[in-house]
Amino acid sequence: MTNYHGQWLKLSPVAIIYFAVQFVKDVGNNLIYLLPAILVGYNQFSENGLVIISGLSALLLFVAISALLKFYFYQYRLTDGRVQIHSGVFQKNHIDLPFERIQNVRFEQPIFYRPTNHICMLLDTAGSSKLEAKIIALPKGVAESLKQEILSHKTEQVSNAENEQPEAEHEQILNSRSVQDLIIHGLASNRIWIVLGALAPFFNSLSEKFIAGIENLGVDVDALMASSQYAFWQYVLFFLSIAFIVIAFMALISVLGSVITFYDFKLTRSNDRYIRRNGFFTRHEVVMKLSRLQMIVYQQNWLDRVLQRVNLKFEQLGASLDRQSAGTSGGKIMVPSVTQGEANDLAADAWPENKLSAINYHPVSKRLAVRNTLIAFWLLIPLSGVLAYFGNGELAVASITLFILSTAFIILSWKRWGYAIDDNFIYLRKGLIGVNYRCFPIHKVQQTKLSQSWFMRRFKLCSVKLVLACGGQTLPFIKRTTGEKYIDTCLYQVEALRKSWM
Template sequence: MANTTEVDPEVSNNTGEEYETNQWQRLSPIAIIYFGASFIQGIIGQFVYIAPPILLGYNSIKDNPWIGLPIAIGILALLITSAVLNFYFFQYRLSKSSIEIRSGVLSKKHVNLPFSRIQNVKIEQPIYYRAMGFACLTLDTAGSSKQEAKVVALKLDFAEKLKQEIMGQHNEAILQSVDSDEEKSAVSLSSNQEEVINTRSIKDLVIHGVTSNRIWIFLGVLAPFYEKLSKYAGEFLLTFGIDIAQIFDPSTHSMWQLGLYAFSITMMIMLMMTLFSIFGAIMTFYGFTLSKIEDRYIRRSGLFTKHEVSMRLSRLQKIAHKRDWLDMLLNRVNLRFEQSSSQMNGMENGGISNLTDKIIVPSVTTNEALDLICDVYPENALANISFITISKRFFIRYIGFLCMPLYLAIFTFLIIIENYALILPITGVFAFICLLIFMRWKRWGYAIDNKYLYIRKGIFGVDHFVFPIYKVQQTVLKQSKFMKRRKLCSVSFVLASGAMNVPFIKESQGIELINRSLFEVETSGKSWM
């Protein structure tokens, strides 16, 4: 308990007033900026709904540009009023062991959070807070996202102290349940000594930018504007005397020239996209550190907005060890520590999964990844366990009963309508899909030891997942009539961070896996968080 007594006097010295006054208080006015920014974010988030009227109104605005001005002023006024009102109605009150927050303009919200129930404390520093030394403090409880509270503008050092205080109370609650004196002293000895266990250099982040496929998301976002963009690009190039239409005219150039142009343009676009992606990676992961203090893992990173996510070891649900084909070539791994994802939360945010639900360690080398996994799960055998592959019925079913008939049908159809030119590409597509299914089959496997379940999957890359068996929330055993005849089954394990499936394994093995995990869950008495 020494750790809490260490922290306590310090906190009460500096922040005693705030603790004892018990008065409702407002945030610093800088919070207005925050509310304004989140208003804008909200608008962008609702873009899907706003876009149609904007597009409809686009032409009329173009014809009468002066309409745009009042609209812009209106939006700006709305923005400022909402930010100011949000700030005005946001009040919080601290007492010895709990925090109360009142917020909301139209729909009022009152949250009362006892410190002992707070599971997770996050500190976030958007760029506009940094100069002034402010931070946002997010307090998470284990259960639903509705219980989440965010104190929007606190002085950074005060936020840090509050965090210490809350975490301290938490430890106290845990320590009270531990009887042995030795363990107490062990915990308090190691307390407050933060140990950095991983950092990422710019070089690592560049690699991460190259290998992560964020670029495809970017491409997807741009998709509606392709036509416009290509038109503008064409006109732009024309001003330099480059006529795209002429370059790609097959009558003036030979095939290899065209191919070369197409190739170099593709390369250029790829290069651009990669640069964007590298920028994205640096923006998110700049100054990355992963550190460990007692049983907590803390990730800090961010170029503009600094994020700090801390996760207690007991809240960790599974480790994902992900490598796509480029990662395999470069011998890198993206490591993800996933905690309870509260899918409800994801849905409320429009299906965008919260980055702070998990701790991502980007592009570590294979050895570093194994070290980290061993640090978290000391007895895991991911490095040398042998996986049991799923049955080859998997690809027989998908190729033989799905792709093959479809392909043959299209093939016959093409023969009938005498369109021979399409046969080759269709065959190519078919072969490629077969290859994908084959690779999927080859990668999919599982393994189990005394404590952990391991699942391997992927197509060209390989992903490994490790989770302690007792973290399972629910098991599912699936079997079609066809699988029953072949003595096969599919199993899935529902974890708090999502479900993990293993299809087409031997029936007896599947049943044993389920029996074993249920046994572990039901008799170990361990909590999942």
């Protein structure tokens, strides 16, 4: 590693594939904006195969040239205690990142890097809302050496400040997830509805192709629907069967997504660092110092509660910022579908004094439900009256039904709200059909805010917002004396203990 210090280095040629794939991903992320042009082009040239082939060839050529240029203009240098990166074709980007600013080191290994054993190194800092630096294609040995050099540099700084010797590195496995666990996570997660939402613009064309496919099998759909030889329950059974097949297919996609994302999941601990490794096509490695941990979250939707599973999240610095992405976020470490006992063990490993599994929560004021119910009432009931006056009886009934459902959800959400405090931590509970439990140290609070509306002042209530490095947490409709006590406790501990929040 030291042989390369001070020299400007080029990437391995395998990085060309990375740049090409990244270009395709960027286009895919903006596909929604390109759909009108794609549909117009397809309608005009669908019968001209030569034009389509020529267009695809030109696109592939453009992707290849773009990847080659990005590869050619990318170079990096490792000097004493710094990483420097020059990149960009038309817009030049120069990054000079001192080791002491680096707060998080992550590895990614796409599937096309595995034959050559190369790795992407991602470097995060606490002072930026986006990824600070990314070295695209490092040999794995070089990447591991650089990672150890960065971590050793920071450890030496802390040890010198405290006159201590750095501890030897030793990894201990805390948790791993089997394929069965990942299947449960896929079934219980919301990926099914995400997929359905993404397919919504294509429902018409998909239904037409589905009907055409059935007719190709010799089934006359129009005659079937117009026929009176079938009983009503047979039609109901037919459509329920189709719905079951569609939902089963979507569930399969969700399970596949879960397995691909979290495949071979392992959470280990080395001294004061947690290390998460997972991924089938792209291997991800995230390193998080315990001091950067801001909040522990137990997340359960309704199916998780039925299956008695918990999604455990370690929220760290910048967890709500742009650098996170689903499943592979740099802002948090998520352990999918653990049992309640496993979740409690992991939380106790990080913060032994927390009482997340045993604390008793205080309810928020019932006037939260009253206020929200009144808002729903004045929005929907007058609307139903107007609709009924103009002869839209069905819409009027639908509006009243919506009000009843809204009231039920408002009451359910109010009953989920809860809060508690002990000598070291603040605890929150909230949700709707599912439930989330949150726990964070009092000394991690960076900002407090107490607010009152006219409605709250009448009943001596308030809402308190506590801002952490991972985002703000709100306690709504609590007694004003309680809110002032929470704020005073937070400010006192921050001032008296003077512990670092990172």
